[in-house]
Amino acid sequence: MQPKLQRRVQRYGWDKASVHYDRYWARQIEPSQALLLEMAQLRPGDRVVDIACGTGLVTWPAAEAVGPDGLVVATDISDRMVELVNDEAERRGLGQVRGARMGAEELELDDDSFDATLNALGLMYVPDPVRALNEMRRVLRPGGRAAAAVWGRRDRCGWAEIFPIVDCRVETEVCPLFFQLGTGDALEYAFEAAGFDRITSRRISSSLHYEDEEEALGAAFVGGPVAMAYARFDDATREEAHAEYLESIEPYRNGSGYRIPGEFVVTLGFNEPASTPEDR
Ligand SMILES: C[S@@+](CC[C@H](N)C(=O)[O-])C[C@H]1O[C@@H](n2cnc3c(N)ncnc32)[C@H](O)[C@@H]1O
Numbered sequence: 682m683q684p685k686l687q688r689r690v691q692r693y694g695w696d697k698a699s700v701h702y703d704r705y706w707a708r709q710i711e712p713s714q715a716l717l718l719e720m721a722q723l724r725p726g727d728r729v730v731d732i733a734c735g736t737g738l739v740t741w742p743a744a745e746a747v748g749p750d751g752l753v754v755a756t757d758i759s760d761r762m763v764e765l766v767n768d769e770a771e772r773r774g775l776g777q778v779r780g781a782r783m784g785a786e787e788l789e790l791d792d793d794s795f796d797a798t799l800n801a802l803g804l805m806y807v808p809d810p811v812r813a814l815n816e817m818r819r820v821l822r823p824g825g826r827a828a829a830a831v832w833g834r835r836d837r838c839g840w841a842e843i844f845p846i847v848d849c850r851v852e853t854e855v856c857p858l859f860f861q862l863g864t865g866d867a868l869e870y871a872f873e874a875a876g877f878d879r880i881t882s883r884r885i886s887s888s889l890h891y892e893d894e895e896e897a898l899g900a901a902f903v904g905g906p907v908a909m910a911y912a913r914f915d916d917a918t919r920e921e922a923h924a925e926y927l928e929s930i931e932p933y934r935n936g937s938g939y940r941i942p943g944e945f946v947v948t949l950g951f952n953e954p955a956s957t958p959e960d961r
Pocket of ligand 1: 688691696710714738758762783784803806807
C-alpha cells in the first residue's frame, strides 16, 4: 500500500474507532502500557511526547508522573483522538497535557526538547517505523529516552485472523506490516537503525478477555484498525466476516466468552550524547 494511502486509512479509520476504543481495548492492552511506563521511568517535571496517543490511555498516567511542572504533548494522526484527549484533559484539569494532531513520521516539535518519548501500540500502523523512531530521537535531548510497545508475534496473537478476513474483502491490505516489529528482534533493530543506544526489550504474554461474541466482534471490527474498511461493508459482508472471525477464535472459547492469547514487545532506547574527542 502507498504510504500516503496507509496514513489516510489510519487517520479516518481511527476517527471512527475512537468512540469504541476504550470500551473494547482499555483493559486488554493495559499490561503493555504499564510495562512501557515502568521502563520509561518518567519523573516529576519531565517533558514528554506521547506519540499515537489515541484516547490518552498512556497520556493520563504520564501526566500524573510528570506532575503540574512537567509537560505531556499528546499527538496522533486522528483528529478525533486528539479532540478526545484535549476534552478529557480539560475535564480532568490537567494543564500539563496538550493534544496536537501530527503524524509520527513528522513531529512538528523542536529538536532536543523532550526528556522522553512514548509510543504505545502505534508503530505497527506507521508506513516507515524507522522514520518515526528517528523523529522520536530528534526531539529528545541528549540522554533522553524513547519507549515503544508493539504487538508481538503473529502466531502468539490469537485475534490475528481479523486482517486476512478484512483484507480479502477490500482492495488493499489494511495493515500490511502489522506483526513485523513484534517478530524476533525487529523492534530493537529499528531502534538501532534510528541511532538509539543502550537498547533493552521485554516480551510479555497476555490474554484478551471478552464476555461474549458481541464484545469480541466489537473489539475486532469497530474498535480498532479495520474500522474504516468495515464501515463500508454491507450487511451480508459483515455477517460473513463475523462468522469467519468467530470461527478463527473458537479455540479460545471460555464459557460464553473468550480468552484470547496476546503478546507484546516493549523496547527502550537512549539518545546518547555524541561522544567528543575528550570523552574518548
Ligand atoms: C492502538 S491505538 C494506540 C493508542 C494509545 N497509544 C494506546 O496505547 O491506547 C493506535 C493509534 O495510532 C494512531 N496512528 C496510526 N497511524 C499513525 C501515524 N502515522 N502517526 C501518528 N499516529 C498514528 C491511531 O490514530 C491510533 O490512535
